[in-house]
Amino acid sequence: MNNEFKNQEADARGDGYLPGLAIDAVIFGFHDNQLKVLLLAYKNTGLFALPGGFIRDYEDVNEAARRVLLDRTGLTNIFLDQFYVFGDRSRHDAAPLKAIMAARGVMPPENHWLLKRFVSVGYYALVDFTKAIPTPDSISDSCDWYALDDLPVLMQDHQLIIQKALETLRINLDQKLIGFNLLTEDFTMGELQNLYETILNKKLIRAAFQRKMLSLGILERIAKKFTGGAHKAPYVYRFILEK
Amino acid sequence: MNNEFKNQEADARGDGYLPGLAIDAVIFGFHDNQLKVLLLAYKNTGLFALPGGFIRDYEDVNEAARRVLLDRTGLTNIFLDQFYVFGDRSRHDAAPLKAIMAARGVMPPENHWLLKRFVSVGYYALVDFTKAIPTPDSISDSCDWYALDDLPVLMQDHQLIIQKALETLRINLDQKLIGFNLLTEDFTMGELQNLYETILNKKLIRAAFQRKMLSLGILERIAKKFTGGAHKAPYVYRFILEK
DNA sequence: TCAAAAGTGTTTCCCTTACACCCATGA
DNA sequence: TCATGGGTGTAAGGGAAACACTTTTGA
Numbered sequence: 001m002n003n004e005f006k007n008q009e010a011d012a013r014g015d016g017y018l019p020g021l022a023i024d025a026v027i028f029g030f031h032d033n034q035l036k037v038l039l040l041a042y043k044n045t046g047l048f049a050l051p052g053g054f055i056r057d058y059e060d061v062n063e064a065a066r067r068v069l070l071d072r073t074g075l076t077n078i079f080l081d082q083f084y085v086f087g088d089r090s091r092h093d094a095a096p097l098k099a100i101m102a103a104r105g106v107m108p109p110e111n112h113w114l115l116k117r118f119v120s121v122g123y124y125a126l127v128d129f130t131k132a133i134p135t136p137d138s139i140s141d142s143c144d145w146y147a148l149d150d151l152p153v154l155m156q157d158h159q160l161i162i163q164k165a166l167e168t169l170r171i172n173l174d175q176k177l178i179g180f181n182l183l184t185e186d187f188t189m190g191e192l193q194n195l196y197e198t199i200l201n202k203k204l205i206r207a208a209f210q211r212k213m214l215s216l217g218i219l220e221r222i223a224k225k226f227t228g229g230a231h232k233a234p235y236v237y238r239f240i241l242e243k
Numbered sequence: 244m245n246n247e248f249k250n251q252e253a254d255a256r257g258d259g260y261l262p263g264l265a266i267d268a269v270i271f272g273f274h275d276n277q278l279k280v281l282l283l284a285y286k287n288t289g290l291f292a293l294p295g296g297f298i299r300d301y302e303d304v305n306e307a308a309r310r311v312l313l314d315r316t317g318l319t320n321i322f323l324d325q326f327y328v329f330g331d332r333s334r335h336d337a338a339p340l341k342a343i344m345a346a347r348g349v350m351p352p353e354n355h356w357l358l359k360r361f362v363s364v365g366y367y368a369l370v371d372f373t374k375a376i377p378t379p380d381s382i383s384d385s386c387d388w389y390a391l392d393d394l395p396v397l398m399q400d401h402q403l404i405i406q407k408a409l410e411t412l413r414i415n416l417d418q419k420l421i422g423f424n425l426l427t428e429d430f431t432m433g434e435l436q437n438l439y440e441t442i443l444n445k446k447l448i449r450a451a452f453q454r455k456m457l458s459l460g461i462l463e464r465i466a467k468k469f470t471g472g473a474h475k476a477p478y479v480y481r482f483i484l485e486k
Numbered sequence: 487t488c489a490a491a492a493g494t495g496t497t498t499c500c501c502t503t504a505c506a507c508c509c510a511t512g513a
Numbered sequence: 514t515c516a517t518g519g520g521t522g523t524a525a526g527g528g529a530a531a532c533a534c535t536t537t538t539g540a
Contacts, residue, residue: 018263018360018362019262019263020261020262020263020264021263021264021362055330055362057360058332059332060330060331060332060333061328061330061331061362062330062331082327082328084325085304085325085328085364087298087303087304087305087364088303088304088305089301089302089303090303117261117300119261119264119298119304121328121330188492189492189493190491190492205529205530205531206491206492206493207493207494207495207530207531207532208529208530208531210492210493210494211494211528211529212528212529215528224537226538227491227538228538228539229490229491229538229539230488230489230490230491230537230538230539230540231489231490231491231492231536231537231538231539232490232491232492232493232536232537232538233491233492233537233538234491234492234493235492235493431519432519432520433518433519448502448503448504449518449519449520450503450504450505450506450520450521451502451503451504453519453520453521454501454502454521455501455502458501467510469511470511470518471511471512472511472512472517472518473510473511473512473513473515473516473517473518474509474510474511474512474516474517474518474519475509475510475511475517475518475519475520476510476511476518476519477518477519477520478519478520
């Protein structure tokens with residue numbers, strides 16, 4: 001048995017990875033007053049998918065999720081949290097993966113580990129759109145931002161996963177004060193309100209929003225911002241990390 | 244190769260189950276003004292553990308969790324929800340399982356599937372203490388309720404899992420109105436308040452609690468309850484399911 | 487001078503809190 | 514009669530909502 005054949009066998013078995021377990025990451029960004037998610041595209045298949053990956057046998061699951069996030073965006077120290085485990089049997093659909101592998105000239109054996117049933121741990125991350133550098137993985141052709149209200153057709157149940165991630169984000173937005181992770185370090189109250197309105201998909205009362213945010217005691221007023229707009233220049237705020 | 248040997252091999256491989264994935268269920272009950280959880284005991288090992296199980300290859304993960312709940316309590320149609328995935332590598336500790344198997348006269352091979360690393364999906368359930376019938380599984384000797392503030396030493400990270408389940412319960416108690424699942428169908432406002440105070444571990448103001456609960460419009464006033472206590476008989480309430 | 491966005495003041499409203507009082511019941 | 518727990522009335526306090534007014538800026 002030569003080494004190449006050995007490696008092929010090991011590849012087909014998925015040696016070094018936790019079997020049957022995957023990670024799907026819904027990476028949110030905010031740009032042009034739109035909430036966006038990072039998606040991978042697979043050439044020749046017309047398929048789009050969430051960034052994801054598998055867990056090395058020496059990794060914690062959360063660690064693997066951070067690795068996925070780092071590989072796709074170049075970012076560390078990012079808000080990242082589990083939100084749901086997708087474990088229905090009906091998720092299992094080998095066709096898309098076969099198509100992707102076929103498009104790359106690989107004909108996997110029927111018992112290839114990637115074609116088996118997977119349970120996926122869903123993570124969501126909130127990143128600064130301006131800091132992330134979308135980077136495709138080795139089997140995809142592009143990695144880009146797509147507006148939530150204009151998503152392409154997605155692989156398997158990835159549409160559902162995004163939906164559930166968005167619900168989690170909405171619920172946690174007020175509770176955990178995580179919205180700031182989607183903005184640059186400095187921002188105006190208007191930008192923050194735009195973000196909230198976009199995520200919650202409803203208008204908020206300007207005066208009330210301003211007072212509520214300031215009353216939380218988590219914003220530091222930095223300086224005036226000179227936007228060039230024909231109106232009073234807004235203050236610039238910064239999120240205060242608790243000590 | 245005879246059949247018995249074949250079966251032993253299949254057993255050691257864990258055929259028919261999703262590999263490396265488990266379920267741990269924190270099943271809460273309320274009795275004697277105490278919050279309790281269901282635990283299994285393993286004779287000869289002094290070990291206690293959360294009810295758990297594995298996922299059959301024809302099952303959804305959530306379905307497997309409902310099966311675990313049914314097997315341990317005899318109950319269906321119960322509030323049951325995922326709350327976290329425990330996937331750290333440091334969880335892996337074959338010793339307790341070896342001890343349990345050894346106590347039953349089984350010496351598993353080193354590569355036995357149960358001795359490998361597992362990622363566990365944590366579920367929590369809220370049951371009516373009076374309806375549940377604790378039932379041990381085939382490898383445990385007892386299945387019983389233990390007060391949260393008087394738990395025995397638990398296997399692996401099960402203490403942490405219970406802790407996290409309790410935190411989730413506290414957060415969701417007000418949001419999702421799930422507390423009623425821990426009471427019998429009919430209850431008094433005092434019983435409900437006791438439950439809330441026990442879960443949240445703090446005193447609540449009686450008058451405010453009463454009004455708040457009634458203002459939610461989810462309680463139906465049934466009849467007076469004649470407790471035999473030396474005081475005014477309280478009303479009996481029932482939770483109204485939304486249509 | 488004007489329109490537009492930003493910041494803040496004021497009043498109203500409602501929910502929570504705090505306190506109190508009366509009710510029903512069995513010892 | 515009394516202690517005990519249950520149910521509700523009332524007033525105070527705090528925050529959100531609604532509305533308005535002033536400020537600042539570039540066109």
